[in-house]
Every structure is written in structure tokens, then in C-alpha cells.
Amino acid sequence: MIEFLADNTATVVAFLVGLTIVVFVHEMGHFWVARRNGVRVEVFSIGFGPELFGFNDRHGTRWKFAAVPLGGYVKMFGDEDASSKPDAEAAEEMSDEDKAVAFPFKSLGQKAAIVFAGPAANFIFAVIVYAFVFMSFGQPATPPVIGSVVSGSAAAEAGIQAGDRILAIDGEPIERYEEVQAVALLVDGTPLDIRFERGGIERTITVTPTRLETIDDQGTVRDGYTLGVNPPYPTLIHTISPDSPAERAGLEPEDRIVAAQGVPVQVFADFREVLEGFDPAQGPLRLTIERGDQRFERTLDPVIETYDENGPTESVARIGVTFSLGDRTHIAYGPFEAAWRGVGETVRVVEHTFTALGQMIAGDRGTEDLGGPIRIAQFFGQAAEAGVVTFLLSIALLSVNLGLINLFPIPVLDGGHLLMYGIEAVMGRPLGEAAQEISFRIGLAVVLGLMVFATWNDIVQLVGG
Known part of the structure; x- marks a missing residue:
């Protein structure tokens, strides 16, 4: 993990920028609707843990960045525990003035609107980003x-x-x-x-x-x-990685690979098929290159990467190039x-x-x-490298997924709160404190389990690569 961070600074920065934007949008949805419903917001935090820096606005909200930038939260007045309901003693000590601005004392509809506003903001933001890209740059x-x-x-x-x-x-x-x-x-x-x-x-x-x-x-x-x-992507080289086999062999952007190992290749998939069957024991990779009106041969030794995700070991040969998208x-x-x-x-x-x-x-x-976070970071790093349009589309994609995940009916997520409010609307009263506590513990275990599993997938891929 430390090696990944050290070797992929640009990737990590792109990931944190993209994640911060979509988290800010999500929490701003909660914040905006809460304020419109008369709820006092005490904290608006990007990240968790110790505060790095922040400020107070004229309404008394503390806006801050915290040390662990993998999420965020909005803390509303009176929202003291997992069930968003103060204990009996706190309720007795609240004045009528405090209750008027406390989240737990708002109507069921108001609370549901505040909770739903976070995912809704993510969806609306995604639509805006997609529309901006399609209008400004094109689809x-x-x-x-x-x-x-x-x-x-x-x-x-x-x-x-x-x-x-x-x-x-x-x-x-x-x-x-x-x-x-x-x-x-x-x-x-x-x-x-x-x-x-x-x-x-x-x-x-x-x-x-x-x-x-x-x-x-x-x-x-x-x-x-x-x-x-x-897809009909040609074998036209777009970029070449520094100190890669392709660079050492003298290949250049705009070169077209017309044959590999003596086999004609017309599209990228043809070339990939040759690479998948490449055996370094049989000698170097032989390429026929077309550059302008010239055609010549080059040999190079691909880098062989192996992958073993709890199954048969697979090898992939890489030469360090990306290919043009052709007629896109x-x-x-x-x-x-x-x-x-x-x-x-x-x-x-x-x-x-x-x-x-x-x-x-x-x-x-x-x-x-x-x-998990490593895979998402790699995704954003590749998107940022591909250009501003791809990066913007990646932010929109993450925003949709963040909104959708938060609507899953799992306690501790927004969808879990909405489920509780639905049960309360049907029953005419909220679930007992013991039942709510058990459900939130189960929900927390589910979320943590999924996070561990997703991160394990990341580590397996990282170690395998």
C-alpha cells in the first residue's frame, strides 16, 4: 500500500479531488435541505478524524477538512446517536427554542427529505456534469x-x-x-x-x-x-510510456502496427490476441511497423506481468503503448x-x-x-491522464454510484434511515431503541464487511500486478 502511494502520487491526487467533489455535493444536499427546514447544522466536514483546518460561518456552522479524506458528514443539532434521536434526558433539557432547530424534533416528512437530499444531490450533479460535457465537448x-x-x-x-x-x-x-x-x-x-x-x-x-x-x-x-x-480501434500508437520496451525499440506515436509475429493485425483486438499468446522463450516480439509511407521491422522484449486471483496463473505481455480510438x-x-x-x-x-x-x-x-479505494484511485488516475473530459465523466459516474449506494436500505446509510422512517410511518411510532440499536449494529457490520471485501479485491489485484 505504501509503495502504491509513493509511486502513484498523481493518481492519489486525482482520486482525492474527485472524491472530495462528490462527497461535498452529497453533504451539501443534506445541508441545504436541513437549513431550509429550520435545522441548525453544527458541523460540515470533508473527511473524518482530527480537524486540519476550518472556519465558522455566521450561522454557527463549523466548516472543516479532517485528516482522513475518505468521506464526510453533516452533524445536525440534536442528532446525537445512530438513531438520530436524543436520549430522554437530553430531550427534557431542551428548551422549546432548541427543539425548533433540532433534527429529531422535525416532522417525519422533513427528516426524510433531509436524508434523501444527499443522494438526490449526487444524481442531480451527475446530470449537470453529463449535460455540460455533452454540450461543451460532445458525447x-x-x-x-x-x-x-x-x-x-x-x-x-x-x-x-x-x-x-x-x-x-x-x-x-x-x-x-x-x-x-x-x-x-x-x-x-x-x-x-x-x-x-x-x-x-x-x-x-x-x-x-x-x-x-x-x-x-x-x-x-x-x-x-x-x-x-x-471495437474497431486501430493499431495506431497514441502514446508511449517512458523507458518502455516500445520506446527502447524506437517506436513513435502515430506508428501503425500492421503485423506481429508475422501475423497481420488490423485492429487492437488482433494485436492483443498475439500478445496473449506470446512466449518469451521463443525469442523477442517481432513487429512490422508502418510510419508514413515507410514499412520496417522492429523486435522488442515485452514486459511479462502475471496475475493469480485465486485461480490459474495468467501472463500478459505489455510493450508500453496506448492505441488511438480511431474514428471516435x-x-x-x-x-x-x-x-x-x-x-x-x-x-x-x-x-x-x-x-x-x-x-x-x-x-x-x-x-x-x-x-475499494485503491481501485477507485487507479480509475481516477487513468481518467485524469486521459484528459479533462474523461475525468469529468468519471466524477459524474462516481457521483451516481455514491448516491445509489447511500440509498441501499442498510442502517447507517441514508437508505437505512429512510427505511426506518417508512416503518415509523406505517406503525405510527418509531421502532424501539433496542431494535434500532441492533439494526444499526448489523448495518455497520454489513458496510464494514463490504469495505473489507472490496479492499481485499484491490490488494489482490495490486499484488498480482
């Missing part, structure tokens, strides 16, 4: 054309070919390859009707995804269903269209998150996608 759009098909995959068995243009999946129109990727990420064993165009002729076939263990570009071993199609463009929209698409993107993230969780519970998807 990423890659032609929905199949770059390559994995041999023996569900798509290959069904007759999908490289160059096919996807028109619709299960009746839903497809305009961008990014939409194909979104579907592919969440497939299970359910057959899909795919309408596509080949040679000017439209066809429809049924593809039944098959289960397969794969390794993604970050080295994470994934176990789940797949279609077996790859950005479609800019007007304010209303951008806002509508921002809403749609937020809803899509929510739907996909629920689908993925359901698949994990059903056993149709591995749990390796459950990442």
Missing part, C-alpha cells in the same frame, strides 16, 4: 462497427463478422459502439436478437452469450458471460438535448449497476468488479 461516439470477433465465441458461432454494423440489440437502436460495449458488459446467458448491416443488407440473428474467463487491459481476471466482439468523434448537443441525454446517462448507470449486482448475487458474474 463520445465510435461507429457501431465490429472490429473483430473472438474465435469460438458466441458472436462467431452466430455468424457475426468483422465489419458488421450493429443497428439494434433486442429492439433497442444502436447509434454508437459505446452502446454495444454497455450491453456487452452486462450480458448473461439470455439470448439477444442483434440486427446488423452487412454489404448494404440488413440481417437479424440471435446470439446466446457464453461464459468465459478473460483478463482486461488492467490485468483483472474477469469471470462472466461475453458476446466475443471487439464527439457529438455536441444543444442545452435541452444535452440535459435530456444527461438524465438518460444517469439512469443508464443506475440500471447497469443494479443489473451487475443482480448478476453477482445470482452467480452469473464474478465479484472482481467490487473495488
